[in-house]
Amino acid sequence: MTFHGKHLIAGAWVGSDDTFSSTPVAGTPIAVSKGTPAQVDAAAQAAEAAFPAYAATTRETRATFLEAIADEIEARGDTITEIGTAETGLPAGRLEGERGRTTGQLRLFAAHIRDGAYLDRRHDEALPDRAPLPRPDLRMMQRPTGPVAVFGASNFPLAFSTAGGDTASALAAGCPVVVKGHEAHPGTAEVVAEAIHAAIEATGMPAGTFSMIHGGSHEVGGALVRHPLIKAVGFTGSLRGGKALFDLCAQRPEPIPFFGELGSINPMFFLPAATASRAEEMAKGWAGSLTMGAGQFCTNPGALVLIEGPETEAFLAAAKAALEETAPQTMLTEGIADAYRTGAETLSSQSGVQEVMTSTCDLRNAAPYLLRTTGAEWMENETLGHEVFGPLGIAIVVHDADEMLAVAKSFAGQLTATLMMGEDDTPLAQRLLPVLERMAGRVLANGFPTGVEVCDAMVHGGPYPASTNFGATSVGTMAIRRFLRPVCYQNLPEALLPRDLQ
Incomplete structure (x- = not known):
């Protein structure tokens, strides 16, 4: 063609009289x-x-x-x-x-x-003899x-x-x-x-x-x-x-x-029993989801919430190791790549943010970042909740279940929210679920939000700004x-x- x-x-x-040039990764640009x-x-x-x-x-x-x-x-x-x-x-x-x-x-x-x-389609049949007033014939349906x-x-x-x-x-x-x-x-x-x-x-x-x-x-x-x-x-x-x-x-x-x-940063809540029993497995799965397609999915899981402890440290170490194995990927446009670099630099420079893993990105390429902050810093700094379109994750390490619940309440509207949980985590999950329902259009358990099934029950939307x-x-x-x-x-x-x- x-x-x-x-x-x-x-x-x-x-x-049109005026044209712009396409910017393909490979091949000859098209005058459009x-x-x-x-x-x-x-x-x-x-x-x-x-x-x-x-x-x-x-x-x-x-x-x-x-x-x-x-x-x-x-x-x-x-x-x-x-x-x-x-x-x-x-x-x-x-x-x-x-x-x-x-x-x-x-x-x-x-x-x-x-x-x-x-x-x-709905139909309320006429009731001409109804007293004190008759009812007309009423039919309803959806129209374009x-x-x-x-x-x-x-x-x-x-x-x-x-x-x-x-x-x-x-x-x-x-x-x-x-x-x-x-x-x-x-x-x-x-x-x-x-x-x-x-x-x-x-x-x-x-x-x-x-x-x-x-x-x-x-x-x-x-x-x-x-x-x-x-x-x-x-x-x-x-x-x-x-x-x-x-x-x-x-x-x-x-x-x-x-x-x-x-847009959305799709928070994932890693509950204690799950983190204790399968930290490495979940870390690898999360890293794969974060970097899929160079992180250019609206359901990219960019925020993690974990309770402090040795299990969380093991999780973050495993996540870092998995991300380090990910090669740089080509982003969709030069503008998206520039915005990713700028967003990563902005978040990295915020007070209370530690760099668990940093990357060097150039031209149209993207490599992953993993940042870390506390629950208190997260709730005080609105900038930390801004979406960075690409493979950047920020781990929010909280003191306890009560602070996890407070952090959950601080999120703006999201497309998805995820509970990574074990059987012993059910009481905490029950506390979190009403918050997540109000936060997101899709709530997941023990999965990753990238991948949106096209079917009758799917909801891909959520409260503003999602x-x-x-x-x-x-x-x-x-x-x-x-x-x-x-x-x-x-x-x-x-x-x-x-x-x-x-």
Whole structure:
């Protein structure tokens, strides 16, 4: 495939006068068209024009469309792997696995909407003879909200980007999608956009059902979330960038929901019995989770809470040894690598922080860090809780169970929180659980949070700043709820009711 670096707007590949250059780890950079507000407007107008027809399609029709997208992505699998590895430095096996997750969640949403339970259909029949007042016939179901904006993520070029979970769930709901591609992998975005376009043509969907616009400046994202025809936004990225877009959504004449997944340090609580019995095993597992993918996962376990004692010292020594065996890894972009180095230096320089293991990182490479502090220092210094995107961990060593509970209460909202426990730790775990439930969208026991299963029960979200909407998830079938709203139909004739209510 020859990459042209253009935008896909309602079935047409459109260029721009200005371009930016991609920054691949290997291979030749691509000249990519910069998006413009005019192109955002064209894509949003096309999405709004497509909305009535697309929203009126049957669940079977949309399910077939989602499966066709999955088929088209798989047909381009080798090309996606080739360009994806060159652009991001991710190994081929990781991208092939991520491609399987991407096509798998498209097919999962196809099955989910075929089932129909997500519509939450309700019917209160008329009671014309009820006294003192009759009751009308009332029917309710979930309906699509309208065109949705989706922002591609830097760290998942497939599963959280052009045809990722936000796009899949919005299309499943009946909402056209306008994607703002991420500058880190424009060639990958182009191939996947072509796959969606091919599925649109094969299944006869309206051309404006999907558009993809490259970035190149903050102007594109701002224009997209401010556009009056966009009715919801899906975003995965940094707290700073997501908060800026969230504020724009709230400041619109018609505020719209911004479903942002903004980051997390995913604390793990190592309880005494578990630490005493399997310190080395847990240390190796944690080190592997921390360094997986150069630490560039939103579920990266960056904070450890342990009670002081010889078992904790053994754990930290084993963790250091495991991290020392990890070779430097290539990060997704030069900007991410620079931010990692800066974040590591900032935390290392804080009062009360000790360096258990330090690293030297240069160019686009990342090596792990392990820092240590006390519970008192942690609770006094807000900076220590800031996410450093990469393989950096900070161990918070507390005096006793009461201080562990106090530290737990000090955490801001998280995507995950984990209890590493043995049978004798149950009483302490019972004290901690109510705190962790309020803190995180997913609570784990005796596992590591990296790896998010795409299924019905998954919650990938949490209280702010983990996400901007604690009642939503960006992974799993419940993600479709973000792009639906309930509509009640009172005394409507059968012929006027939506097909799924007739």
